[in-house]
Each structure stands twice: as structure tokens, then as C-alpha cells.
Amino acid sequence: MRRPEVTLALVLAVLVLLGCGGQTEQQMSAGAAYEQAQETLETLDNPQEEVQIFEEFVRAYPDSEEAIDALGAVIYLRSKKLDDLGGAVSFAEAARSMAIDPKTRFEYGIKLHDISLQAGHPVDLRRIADELAAERPLNFVEHLSVVEEGEKAGAWELVFDHATSMGQFANAETFRSDYPDDEFSDERVESSVQRRRGWAAAFKGAALIHLDRLDEASAVFDEAADLSELSNYVGVPETPLNRYWGKKELFQGRPERAAELLAPDALMGHDESALDDLKAAYVASNGSEEAFEDYILSVRQSIATVIDDVTLDNYSGNPVSLASMRGRVFVLAFWNPG
Amino acid sequence: MELPRLQTIWETHRDRGFEVIAIESNRETERAAKFIEEAKLGFTCLENGEDDSEVVETVFQVMGYPTSFIVDRQGRIMYYHLGFDEGDEKQIEEEVLSLLEG
Numbered sequence: 001m002r003r004p005e006v007t008l009a010l011v012l013a014v015l016v017l018l019g020c021g022g023q024t025e026q027q028m029s030a031g032a033a034y035e036q037a038q039e040t041l042e043t044l045d046n047p048q049e050e051v052q053i054f055e056e057f058v059r060a061y062p063d064s065e066e067a068i069d070a071l072g073a074v075i076y077l078r079s080k081k082l083d084d085l086g087g088a089v090s091f092a093e094a095a096r097s098m099a100i101d102p103k104t105r106f107e108y109g110i111k112l113h114d115i116s117l118q119a120g121h122p123v124d125l126r127r128i129a130d131e132l133a134a135e136r137p138l139n140f141v142e143h144l145s146v147v148e149e150g151e152k153a154g155a156w157e158l159v160f161d162h163a164t165s166m167g168q169f170a171n172a173e174t175f176r177s178d179y180p181d182d183e184f185s186d187e188r189v190e191s192s193v194q195r196r197r198g199w200a201a202a203f204k205g206a207a208l209i210h211l212d213r214l215d216e217a218s219a220v221f222d223e224a225a226d227l228s229e230l231s232n233y234v235g236v237p238e239t240p241l242n243r244y245w246g247k248k249e250l251f252q253g254r255p256e257r258a259a260e261l262l263a264p265d266a267l268m269g270h271d272e273s274a275l276d277d278l279k280a281a282y283v284a285s286n287g288s289e290e291a292f293e294d295y296i297l298s299v300r301q302s303i304a305t306v307i308d309d310v311t312l313d314n315y316s317g318n319p320v321s322l323a324s325m326r327g328r329v330f331v332l333a334f335w336n337p338g
Numbered sequence: 339m340e341l342p343r344l345q346t347i348w349e350t351h352r353d354r355g356f357e358v359i360a361i362e363s364n365r366e367t368e369r370a371a372k373f374i375e376e377a378k379l380g381f382t383c384l385e386n387g388e389d390d391s392e393v394v395e396t397v398f399q400v401m402g403y404p405t406s407f408i409v410d411r412q413g414r415i416m417y418y419h420l421g422f423d424e425g426d427e428k429q430i431e432e433e434v435l436s437l438l439e440g
Contacts, residue, residue, distance in 0.1 A: 232401070315367075328356065329411060330409050337372075
């Protein structure tokens with residue numbers, strides 16, 4: 001059975017196809033209205049008035065892209081600045097009921113799930129995902145949104161389902177078709193595909209750990225082992241794969257291996273849950289927390305990247321080599337005047 | 339803004355062998371030079387290279403600004419910060435001190 005608002009969306013779509021352009025004008029005026037709202041906001045300095053501007057915008061343009069940002073602002077202001085978590089949830093629910101476009105309803109639904117979970121009464125995440133899936137298949141990023149919300153709620157069956165779907169997007173052809181207007185090099189596509197595989201395996205493995213299916217989790221991580229080294233210059237992993245893999249090793253009584261996997265996320269990636277697990281691995285190996293700080297320092301030294309020597313000009317045009325800093329402690333700060 | 343905070347830390351600890359090197363990523367030479375002068379930054383400020391010698395993204399893979407690496411006497415990047423909130427300078431100073439004393 002189709003809901004009446006979906007029928008209305010179809011009518012609008014047909015009008016656009018017939019060249020009436022109603023949708024386009026609506027979008028343009030939403031953009032202009034949002035700019036106007038931003039200008040008004042600059043003259044305000046109290047969150048009560050600011051929240052009203054954003055709420056009015058969502059009511060006026062519930063299906064515009066800008067309204068998704070505006071709802072985010074409403075939720076932030078109500079929950080963090082006005083101490084009104086309940087009001088944030090109510091407005092997110094209202095926004096979702098105003099939206100017609102399935103994509104917008106989904107985006108609102110993800111925000112609604114997050115804030116309603118914080119309020120202690122999470123909405124049904126599966127229903128939000130299924131409603132969009134009834135219209136069209138979810139894309140990679142949408143599956144990832146469901147997975148991340150599902151993780152927060154501990155909805156591991158749902159995480160498993162959507163992480164499994166994410167895996168089907170981890171190939172070059174699908175990646176290119178997701179960005180039809182961009183021309184990516186083969187190298188760029190390959191690294192994005194690797195990252196998709198990493199994200200999918202990480203969450204599938206995480207779900208299996210929590211569903212107490214450790215053998216299956218092991219198989220998932222083993223199959224993704226080639227992605228374990230995927231990290232940025234300073235060693236922060238590009239996917240959560242090692243963090244969950246480490247958790248599994250910890251559960252299976254291999255704390256040394258767990259520590260090895262968890263250390264980069266915990267120490268360079270500022271991931272607090274990985275740091276907690278690293279500490280648990282240390283205690284499992286050593287019997288107590290004693291000398292944990294010394295241990296952290298030695299692990300940090302062992303995983304630290306040795307900085308490459310490069311030579312760049314200072315503002316007087318004289319070359320300076322980073323190797324000349326050896327023997328000194330320094331901060332290398334990357335900036336732009338903004 | 340991060341650089342004026344680093345200037346304060348630099349002034350406090352420079353005599354112990356502590357340095358700050360700032361690399362401006364966009365080669366906005368004029369605006370950068372103006373900022374450096376107005377903020378009275380006394381530490382080393384460098385320009386990013388052009389195209390093939392561009393190092394901020396190609397070598398150091400910096401994803402956002404500001405980003406800081408805190409490097410020890412052996413040239414190891416011991417701490418990494420992506421982004422900067424007011425108050426982060428305290429953490430950075432602690433990390434620098436731990437490396438100066440280590």
C-alpha cells in the first residue's frame with residue numbers, strides 16, 4: 001500500500017518531467033531562503049531565537065537538502081544549548097512526518113534515531129531503513145548510516161545485515177557508478193574500494209562478536225587481513241577494522257595480539273574505546289594496571305612514524321630542512337590563513 | 339586559532355631545545371605573511387612546495403586544518419592532533435614537556 005504523500009511525490013516528479021519545473025524553483029528558493037536565514041542568524045545571539053529560525057525553515061522547506069542541516073542545528077541547539085532533549089526529539093519526529101521524499105525521511109530518521117537514543121527511547125531503526133528500502137535499494141553511505149546508528153543502539157542483527165550489504169558495494173564498478181560525474185584515477189578507485197571493504201568487514205566482524213559468533217568473526221577478519229595496514233601517514237587506521245579485530249582477539253584470550261591491533265587507534269587515533277580495550281589487554285597480560293603509562297610510552301615509540309626529511313622555503317626564500325631538527329623536540333603545524 | 343597558542347608555548351620552552359615549524363598548505367603567500375607578521379610569530383614558518391614538490395598532502399597526507407605532529411628528538415611523530423579547540427594547547431604543552439623531559 002502506498003502512502004498518500006508518496007503519491008504526491010510522484011505527481012511532483014511527473015510535473016518536473018513535463019517541464020513545469022516546480023521542483024527546481026522550490027529547490028532554488030530553499031537555497032535562497034536558507035541564505036537569508038543564515039544572514040538573520042548572524043544578528044542573533046541567543047539559542048532560543050536561533051532555534052526558531054531553523055524550525056521555521058524546516059517547516060517551510062521540509063524536503064530541501066538544507067533542511068537536513070537545519071534539523072541538525074535544531075537538535076544541537078535544543079539538546080546542548082537549551083537543555084531540551086525532549087523538544088529535540090519531538091521536533092525531529094515532526095520534521096520526519098512533514099517530509100515526503102523517501103531520502104529526506106531516511107536522513108531525518110537517522111537523526112531522529114540518534115537523538116531519541118540519547119533521550120533513552122530510541123525509535124525503531126529497522127523501520128526507518130526498511131521504509132527507504134521499500135522505495136529503492138540503499139547506497140553504501142546509507143547502509144553505513146544504519147550500521148553506525150545500529151552500533152550505538154547495540155542492534156547487532158541489524159548491523160550485521162547492513163554491513164553485509166555494504167560489502168556488495170566494495171568493487172570498482174559500483175564505486176564509479178556511485179559518482180557518475182567524477183573521473184577518478186584507477187588508483188583512487190582502488191583505494192576507495194579497499195576502504196569500503198575495510199568498513200564492511202569491520203562492522204560485520206563487530207556484529208558477529210556481539211552475536212557471540214566468534215568463529216565467523218574470525219573468518220571475516222582473516223579475509224580482510226590485507227586491509228590491516230591501511231593507515232594514514234602517522235599510522236591512524238583508515239577503517240575501524242583493527243579496532244574490532246583487536247576486541248575479538250581480546251575476547252579470545254590473546255591479549256598480546258589484541259594490543260598490537262588496538263594500539264594505533266588507541267594512541268594515535270584518540271579512540272577511547274580502543275584505549276579501554278588496550279588497557280584490558282595489558283591487564284590480561286600483566287595481571288594489574290601497574291606501569292601501564294610506561295607501557296603506553298614504549299608502544300607509542302615503537303609505532304611512531306619517523307618523519308620524512310623535506311626541504312621547504314621560509315618567507316625570506318631560504319631553504320629549511322626538517323632533518324636539521326634532529327635532536328630537538330618540535331611541533332610541525334599545518335595551517336592555512338582560512 | 340592554533341598558531342598564537344603555539345607561539346606562547348614556544349616562547350616558554352624554546353631555550354630547552356623546543357621548536358615550532360608551521361607549514362602553510364595553500365601557498366597563500368601574501369595572506370600568510372600578513373598573518374605571521376600581525377601575530378608576531380617568531381618560530382619557523384615555511385611555504386608548501388608547488389605541484390610536484392607539494393608536500394603537505396603528498397608526503398604528510400594531511401586531511402584537515404589545523405593538523406599538528408609532535409616530534410621527539412629521534413624524529414618520531416609521537417602525538418597527532420587533527421583540528422584544534424580552545425584548551426587543546428594545554429594538552430599539546432604537556433606532550434611537548436613529556437618529550438623534552440624524556
